[in-house]
Each structure stands twice: as C-alpha cells, then as structure tokens.
Amino acid sequence: MSATHFDAAAAARAWRPPPLIETPWLRYAVYLGALAYALVAFSTIEVNWTRAAEGVERAGRFLSGFFPPDFVTKGDDILAGLLESLTMTVVSTGIGIILSIPVALGASRNLAPLPVYLFCRGIIAISRTFQEIIIAIVFVAMVGFGPLAGTLTLAFATIGFMAKLIAEDIEDIQASQAEAVRATGSSWFQLLAWGVLPQVRPRLIGLSAYRLDINFRESAVLGLVGAGGIGDTLNTSFDRYEFDTAAAVLIVIIVIVLACEYASGYIRRQVQ
Amino acid sequence: MAILTRADGTPDWRRRTPKADLLVWAGWFGAVALTVACFQFISDRTIWPFVWDAPAQGADLIGRMFPPRWSYASQLWKPLLDTINMATIGTALAIVIGVPLAFLAAHNTTPSRLVVRPVVLFIIVASRSINSLIWALILVIILGPGILAGIMAIALRSVGFIAKLLYEAIEEIDATQVEAVTATGASRPQVLGWAIVPQVMPAFAGISVFRWDINIREATVLGLVGAGGIGMQMQASINVLAWPQVTTIFVLILGTVLVSEWLSARVRHAVI
Amino acid sequence: MLLSIEGLTKRYPTGDLALDKVDLQVPAGQVMALIGPSGAGKSTLIRCVNRLVEPSAGRVMLDGVNLTALGSGALRRARRRMGMIFQEYALVERLTVMENVLSGRLGYVGFWASWFRRFPRKDVEEAFRLLDRVGLAHMADKRADALSGGQRQRVGIVRALMQDPKLLLVDEPTASLDPKTSRQIMRLIVELCAERGLAAIINIHDVALAQQFARRIVGLRAGRIVFDGPAEDLRAEGLTDIYGEEDWSQTIRKAEEEDEAAEVLA
Structure with a gap:
C-alpha cells in the first residue's frame, strides 16, 4: 500500500517493547523512589525476630486453644453481644442513611450553591478521614461506655460513606432528564423527586445494603x-485467655458477615 | 404502575395497585418499627444522665485538647x-x-x-x-x-x-x-x-x-x-x-x- | 486436500444441535465463503476446526493430521497453522498494535520470552513488513483501542498471518464495518490469500459480498450443508434453500451495483 520503499529491518531494529510507564524520567523516578523507599522501610523496621520465631510454637498452642470452639460456657455473653451488635447496626444504618441524604444533596455541585457544597464536603472529609475506632474513642469519652457510643460512631461513618458516593452519583445524572423536569415548571423538591431520585435510586438502595454489611463488620x-x-465479648474472652470462646465469637462473626454479604449482594442484584 | 377501573367504569391511573401500596407502607412501617425497637434496646443499655452531660463533656474535652502540644510531634x-x-x-x-x-x-x-x-x-x-x-x-x-x-x-x-x-x-x-x-x-x-x-x-x-x-x-x-x-x-x-x-x-x-x-x-x- | 471435515457434529450441553454430520473438503489455496442464517452453525463450524469449540463427533483432518485426536500440546502446535480473524476484531485492546501482531507468534516462542516481549528479530521484521503491506506500519506503537474499526480488522488480519498459517478461519470479518470498509477488508483478505497461497473459510452474512469475493460458496442451514458450488451458480433457488422463501432478485445483482457505487464515491 505504501508507495515508498519501507525498510522493515531498520524498523525492527528500532522497535522496543513498550515500557510500563511511558515518560522516561517518570519511569526512572518511580523505580528509584520505590528502591529508596524499600531501603528506608527495611532499615527502620525493628522486629524482634527471636520473639517472632517463638511465635510459631505459640501459634500452635494458641490455635489448639481455639479448638473446639466453645459456644456454650459464655453462650449468654455471646448472645447479648451479638444482639447489641445487630441493634447497633440497624439503628446506625437507618440514622446514617437519613442524615446522609441531605448531606449528599448539599455535596453535589450541580444542585447546591458553593458555600453549602464546601460545608457538606467538609463533613464528608472529616467523617472519612478518621478510622471508626478513633471516632469511637471520642464518642465514648463524651457519652460513656456502651452501645450508644458505637451507634453514634457508625452513624457518623455512614454519613461520610453514603454522602460521598451518592453525591458522585448525583453529579453523574443525565442533565437532560433533570432539565426536562425543570421545564415542566416543577419546584426544587419536585425536581428531586422526579428528575434526580429515579436516576439515583438503584445506587442508593445498593449502597444502603452494602453499608449495612460494613456496619455489622465494624460493630464487631x-x-x-x-x-x-x-x-466487647471478644475482647473480654481474649483478656481472660478463653480462646475457645473467642473462636466461637469469631465463627459467629464470619457466619453473620457471610449472611449479610449474601443478602446485600442479592438486594443489589435485584435493584440493578 | 397500575391501571384501575373506577366504579363508574372509567379507567383510573395509580402508581401501584392498592395491594402493592399496602405492602410498601407495611414495609416502611416494619423498617421504622424495627429501628425503634433496636433503639429501645440500646437505650436500655445506656446511662442517659451521662449522655445529657455529653455537650458539657464534649466542650470540656475540646477545652482540654486545645491547644495541641506541638512539641510532642518530634x-x-x-x-x-x-x-x-x-x-x-x-x-x-x-x-x-x-x-x-x-x-x-x-x-x-x-x-x-x-x-x-x-x-x-x-x-x-x-x-x-x-x-x-x-x-x-x-x-x-x-x-x-x-x-x-x-x-x-x-x-x-x-x-x-x-x-x-x-x-x-x-x-x-x-x-x-x-x-x-x-x-x-x-x-x-x-x-x-x-x-x-x-x-x-x-x-x-x-x-x-x-x-x-x-x-x-x-x-x-x-x-x-x-x-x-x-x-x-x-x-x-x-x-x-x-x-x-x-x-x-x-x-x-x-x-x-x-x-x-x-x-x-x-x-x-x-x-x- | 488441505482440510477435510468428516461427519462433524456438535451438540451443545443445552441440547442444541449446532452441526449435524457436516462433510466438507477445502483444497489448498481455495477461498471459500460460508453463508447461512444466524444460528445455522457457521461460527460453530470454524471454531470446531481449531477446537475453540470441542466437536461432539466426527473428524477434522488438516494436512493429514487428525485435529480432533490431538492432545493439548499438539493442538497448540496445530493451531499455529490456522490463523483466525474475528468479527469484533478481538484485539487485546490495552496492548499496542505491534504487541497484538506479535501475539500471532505466541505458539512459536516460550512463555518467558513472550512475557518479556523478546521475539526473534526476523519475527519483528516480518511484523513490520506485514503492517506495511496493510498500510499500518506507522501505527506500530499505538494502542489497539486507539484505532478505527477498519484499522483494527487489518491488525487482526496481520496477527493471523504472523502465525504463518496454511488456512485462515474468518468469522464475519465485516459485520462491524461500513460497506466501503467491508469491501476493502474482503479484498485485502482475498489478495493476501492469493499472494501466500492460503486457503480460507470466510463466514459471512452478506450474500452479495460472498459472491463478489469468493469463488466457492457453501450454504449452511440448521447445521447441514444445503448448497455447495461456484459463486456464479448461486441463484434464487439456492438462496431459498439456505435462508427460506423470499424475493432474491435484488440481492443477487446488488453486489456489482454497490461496488460500482463505492468506486464512484472513492
């Protein structure tokens, strides 16, 4: 097809397999950076290897302490802890979702004016930055020990999680649909109900189910x-070296997480 | 979406059939009832005077947290x-x-x-x-x-x-x-x-x-x-x-x- | 006979009988078009030849080797002799054009050589020669997903040729292309087959294109061959046998006319 003579041999000599990173200076910067980091990281870690080596033998004793799991001796404690976890999950998810909706609306650039947008983004940033445990420490200091502190923590974390993802979804809606609704002379709330909500609903339901799942995991x-x-139950059993009870608690957690995951997966498949 | 027939024989449009409507309302009612029941459970395990004290505690906590001790950063x-x-x-x-x-x-x-x-x-x-x-x-x-x-x-x-x-x-x-x-x-x-x-x-x-x-x-x-x-x-x-x-x-x-x-x-x- | 298929039958696990005792012979260097309605088993037939689909019964002989009896290592070596060209191009989109072309040599190099993209110099030269032949040498370092449909299909053709095949298995090469590009691609395939003495089985929906570019046409209906003859012999009765009752008078002539129209536009 080409009119001029094409030198395949020269082209083949010049050809190199494409590198992973296109720009040469960035490529070498990344390689050097990774190497430098690896050196720093491994030279600063202090590991007590003799203690770690004992770990193998300890692990054996520890794991044998796990078997057989004992559901019975502390059965009441496990049940009470489980019930507490479940109620915390339900309440925090409910409150969290309800509160996250206005925050999500405020954090969508296509719906909210700039000051509101920045304020809501600020709430999201704070809620997402700190690990749940840190938030829980603060809430425990404020309202005392017990499930209320946990519930507040999870609700707070839910707001950040839900609001961020829903806001992203709202910003991605088809502007033409919202415009068509606005063109009918609808009010702002009608716009939300007819132009925005139908487009975000599947994601909203899916994320709620997913968050329920996460909240249970965190409540543990x-x-x-x-x-x-x-x-609480788990921590107590570790403190008292009742490893067979700890094993039972872990099994209960895994089973419930599995059930939650299966259920939330089912719900998400249904709404999509 | 449902097309119903009115008593006089003319068609009428409703979003859902009465039965589906009832189911949706029952679903919402169930969800709210569950949340309230769960909250009741948590509330029983909460020492409310501590909670009422929370704003004061919070203010106190913040008072003690500031100013941060920057010298500790080293x-x-x-x-x-x-x-x-x-x-x-x-x-x-x-x-x-x-x-x-x-x-x-x-x-x-x-x-x-x-x-x-x-x-x-x-x-x-x-x-x-x-x-x-x-x-x-x-x-x-x-x-x-x-x-x-x-x-x-x-x-x-x-x-x-x-x-x-x-x-x-x-x-x-x-x-x-x-x-x-x-x-x-x-x-x-x-x-x-x-x-x-x-x-x-x-x-x-x-x-x-x-x-x-x-x-x-x-x-x-x-x-x-x-x-x-x-x-x-x-x-x-x-x-x-x-x-x-x-x-x-x-x-x-x-x-x-x-x-x-x-x-x-x-x-x-x-x-x- | 380069390829001979005897009593080839394929029944899918769902119970659908896709091929029903098909017998077909393709001599070396012959370009053959396989036509038939959707679901007639065209795709299954060519995939049974290189065993991307396992046949249920029957034999496929390529150059005297019984493909249906081969173990996995020998099958891989046999696949090198059969280049395949796909409907949706099936390029690995995140690899460059050159890498896609070189993937045609995978059957000839070891795993680690291919992992580090170390191919013999003559393979890379051949790749450049072929890319130049189809007018894409300047695109060698572009990513495959940056190309237009016609360009991608040409890369797909070059990949198949890199295998140094005796036979091309071509699955609906023009289904995703516009009429003009379709003709260019078909012409390219036929020309390349003539240059290198390759046989080809071309699955194609478009009867007019088939008649224009293939000397021999085989019609498949519900897993059986119902027509087999030179392109000129395919008349309304033949088409009725393949596709069912319809007014075919326009279809048969359309080919030349559209081609003329395309020439005028070009």
Missing part, C-alpha cells in the same frame, strides 16, 4: 474501645 | 513512619498472596471449579470478615507486640479484599480477546499473560492503591492493641489523659490520610 471491633457490641 | 515521626511502613509492606504482602488467589478463584481461570474455587473463596471470605484490628489482636498474642504483628494484620485483612475485587474483574473480561489469543496456539500461561493480564491491569492497579489508602487509615489504630505505629502513642497518651498530645496525633493522622488519599486518586486517575 468497636467493643475493643468500650463502644459496645460483640467486640 | 517524638511522633518514627511511629508515623512505622505506620506508613506497616500499610505499605502489608499491602505489598497482600498483593503477593492475593493475586494468585484471585486467579484461582475466578471461574474463567481457576484450575478446578469443584475443589480449588470453593476453598479459595472460603479463604477470601474468612480474611474479609475479620477486621484488621481483630487480626492484630490475635497476632500480637502470637508474634508479640510490635510492627511485625501490624504488617501481618494488614496483610491478612487485605488479601481477601484484593483477591475478591480482582477475581470479579477477571470474571468480567472480554472473552473474545482470550479466544483470539488462544487461537494463535498460545499455551495457557501465555493466554494468561497476553489476554487476561493486560485486561485486568488497570483494575489491579486501582484496587492495590485503593487498599493501600484504606490501610494507611487502618494502620493508625492498630497500635491500640499493641501492633505498632502511631496508635501506640495514641493509646499511651489517652491512658494518661494527655489530650493535647492526642490532638497533635489526630492532626498528623489527618495530614497523612489526606496525602495518601490524594496520591491514590492521582495514581488511579493515571492508570485508567
């Missing part, structure tokens, strides 16, 4: 700082 | 570096273990759907169900307190996360590209390297960086159970009620998390 650790839930 | 650089190291090395370890697991779990690359796949899926679920803090709790008992337990806790939790998201990405690849490479006479490893790996590469990079970002957050609290990093200093400061130091730690965490989030967003943007 908040007990470590006294914020209630099955984590 | 003791925090090493723990902060440890925290970042825990997250990074833990993520790297999780990638090394998680990627092969993902290929064993995806139904289009698994060597055996009947044996290998279910076993790997169970490993993935077990790893995901248990929060890294609980992993840390267990590992501190086995390996002794310190950064090694933290790295392992991060890695064990992240393996499931990375493997799950990656195997979902592998299952969604375009099958015709795989077919085309198979048709050239490529061996199974070659098909993997030429048709499947290029397709999941962006997902892989995105997932790894996303998990690293999450791990930075998680690593900040692992110290609470003795697994190294800045959480140890936080625990120590809280134990002696040195709130100005806690504020300094919070600010450092906030800065680190913001930087890591920015970095991970940049990398994800670059690979897509």
